[in-house]
Amino acid sequence: xxxxxxxxAPSSAAQRQSxxxxxxxxxxxxxxxxxxxxxxxxxxxxGEASMSPGNLYRYFPSKEALIAGIxxxxxxxxxxxxxxxxxxxxxxxxxxxxxxxxxxxxxxxEVGLCAEIMAESRRxxxxxxxxxxxxxxxxxxxxxxxxxxxxxxxxxxxxxxxxAAAVLMxxxxxxxxxxxxxxxxNAESALPLILQMIHxxxxxxxxxxxxCAGTSEKAAS
Amino acid sequence: xxxxxxxxAPSSAAQRQSxxxxxxxxxxxxxxxxxxxxxxxxxxxxGEASMSPGNLYRYFPSKEALIAGIxxxxxxxxxxxxxxxxxxxxxxxxxxxxxxxxxxxxxxxEVGLCAEIMAESRRxxxxxxxxxxxxxxxxxxxxxxxxxxxxxxxxxxxxxxxxAAAVLMxxxxxxxxxxxxxxxxNAESALPLILQMIHxxxxxxxxxxxxCAGTSEKAAS
DNA sequence: TCTATGAGAGTGAACGTTCATTCTCATTTG
DNA sequence: CAAATGAGAATGAACGTTCACTCTCATAGA
Numbered sequence: 001x002x003x004x005x006x007x008x009a010p011s012s013a014a015q016r017q018s019x020x021x022x023x024x025x026x027x028x029x030x031x032x033x034x035x036x037x038x039x040x041x042x043x044x045x046x047g048e049a050s051m052s053p054g055n056l057y058r059y060f061p062s063k064e065a066l067i068a069g070i071x072x073x074x075x076x077x078x079x080x081x082x083x084x085x086x087x088x089x090x091x092x093x094x095x096x097x098x099x100x101x102x103x104x105x106x107x108x109x110e111v112g113l114c115a116e117i118m119a120e121s122r123r124x125x126x127x128x129x130x131x132x133x134x135x136x137x138x139x140x141x142x143x144x145x146x147x148x149x150x151x152x153x154x155x156x157x158x159x160x161x162x163x164a165a166a167v168l169m170x171x172x173x174x175x176x177x178x179x180x181x182x183x184x185x186n187a188e189s190a191l192p193l194i195l196q197m198i199h200x201x202x203x204x205x206x207x208x209x210x211x212c213a214g215t216s217e218k219a220a221s
Numbered sequence: 222x223x224x225x226x227x228x229x230a231p232s233s234a235a236q237r238q239s240x241x242x243x244x245x246x247x248x249x250x251x252x253x254x255x256x257x258x259x260x261x262x263x264x265x266x267x268g269e270a271s272m273s274p275g276n277l278y279r280y281f282p283s284k285e286a287l288i289a290g291i292x293x294x295x296x297x298x299x300x301x302x303x304x305x306x307x308x309x310x311x312x313x314x315x316x317x318x319x320x321x322x323x324x325x326x327x328x329x330x331e332v333g334l335c336a337e338i339m340a341e342s343r344r345x346x347x348x349x350x351x352x353x354x355x356x357x358x359x360x361x362x363x364x365x366x367x368x369x370x371x372x373x374x375x376x377x378x379x380x381x382x383x384x385a386a387a388v389l390m391x392x393x394x395x396x397x398x399x400x401x402x403x404x405x406x407n408a409e410s411a412l413p414l415i416l417q418m419i420h421x422x423x424x425x426x427x428x429x430x431x432x433c434a435g436t437s438e439k440a441a442s
Numbered sequence: 443t444c445t446a447t448g449a450g451a452g453t454g455a456a457c458g459t460t461c462a463t464t465c466t467c468a469t470t471t472g
Numbered sequence: 473c474a475a476a477t478g479a480g481a482a483t484g485a486a487c488g489t490t491c492a493c494t495c496t497c498a499t500a501g502a
Contacts, residue, residue, distance in 0.1 A: 041487060041488080042487075043486095052453045053454075054452070054453060054454070055451065057490080058452085063488065116340075119339075121402060123257045123259075163414060166407075169399060171391065171395055174396075178391050181352070181394075182390075189384060190388055190391065193388045193422065196421075196422065197419070201418050237477095262461060263461070273479040274463075274464090275479065278463070279477075284463095
């Protein structure tokens with residue numbers, strides 16, 4: 001706007017705006033995780049962000065935009081977490097790390113927030129579209145990860161990679177929801193069995209001895 | 222109540238009442254599946270049931286009671302579906318039938334309704350309690366099914382049956398949510414892979430040749 | 443240096459709507 | 473007639489959103 005003259009604080013304003021937005025999203029995340037999307041009122045979020053409604057609406061045009069913003073942040077974080085797979089010594093350890101990170105290490109609040117977004121995407125078409133784009137992206141990355149693992153000879157190459165990616169997402173969603181809904185569910189102790197099943201689905205059979213069952217302790221790592 | 226005298230139409234009144242209740246629950250199911258629990262208003266449900274609000278409240282004291290009623294019906298249906306397992310020729314075919322019935326044959330509306338109930342149980346403590354009771358019951362039945370399969374020598378007997386039951390519920394929830402949330406997900410084509418994984422987890426290793434991967438077409442049935 | 447100006451961050455009461463629930467009254471049934 | 477069954481307008485609370493206004497503070501003019 002006023003860039004004809006010198007720029008005393010050019011990014012400062014934009015930075016302030018961006019900081020404020022993340023502060024608001026943080027507050028909204030806390031409220032949504034605590035009470036769910038429908039029961040968390042804008043007043044609650046305003047209180048959590050120490051801000052008046054009018055001012056909050058200067059940063060986000062609607063409640064829906066808050067979820068959309070949170071979705072985008074989660075997407076960025078999820079995408080980043082795929083980097084760890086490339087650093088792992090082999091396919092299965094990379095997958096195990098990814099699974100642990102997403103399904104065990106996350107706090108209940110984070111997992112609950114994901115559940116909330118999933119549930120919400122069943123209602124709001126806008127959210128649904130955004131969510132499906134993100135999930136499609138993630139599924140594509142998983143499939144690529146599988147193809148890569150096959151190319152490097154670490155997993156079978158005669159599987160339908162897209163179908164396998166879908167199955168992995170089934171497992172992820174299932175674990176998340178069980179955590180969200182069943183207080184007795186222990187993700188930590190379920191993970192080894194899950195990894196064992198995945199190993200069985202994807203590992204190359206070394207036709208003589210290698211039965212999938214034998215790898216359970218390994219997979220638990 | 223009035224059983225001191227003869228019973229000219231003893232069940233008639235109670236029967237009418239009960240019929241009306243199921244009609245209302247049917248209507249509510251349709252509305253909840255279509256719009257979700259929060260967006261389906263009592264007015265909508267009244268319209269769907271061709272009934273006035275005042276009258277509907279004579280049969281159910283609150284909106285929450287409607288979900289509770291639907292939960293109970295679902296529980297009854299789920300419990301009944303376990304009967305088919307006993308009629309199956311062996312454990313894995315019984316499990317496959319159960320899985321197909323719950324995860325493939327169900328309509329989108331039925332699956333969506335389950336998703337709705339799960340999401341709702343995250344908010345309403347009353348619903349959460351009811352839901353957890355039901356899920357605990359189902360998990361117990363699955364564990365019993367596993368123990369029975371082991372006793373008959375059809376599956377391994379050195380697995381933690383409760384943990385395995387939890388994993389099976391993870392798979393069920395995951396499939397349901399993927400169906401609810403991802404229009405591209407095809408439960409029909411994912412099921413064989415799922416069953417293959419389960420087979421690998423539970424089948425007795427016939428120490429020489431039997432690798433789980435070989436059973437994929439069988440398990441697909 | 444001191445005041446005037448203006449932009450935009452921030453406020454919180456108020457609005458219009460939606461919704462679950464209740465109240466009042468009519469109709470049917472036994 | 474009395475009780476059960478039904479209809480539908482009314483109620484009151486809660487919510488997302490808006491609006492008229494204030495506060496803060498950097499720069500411009502004197």
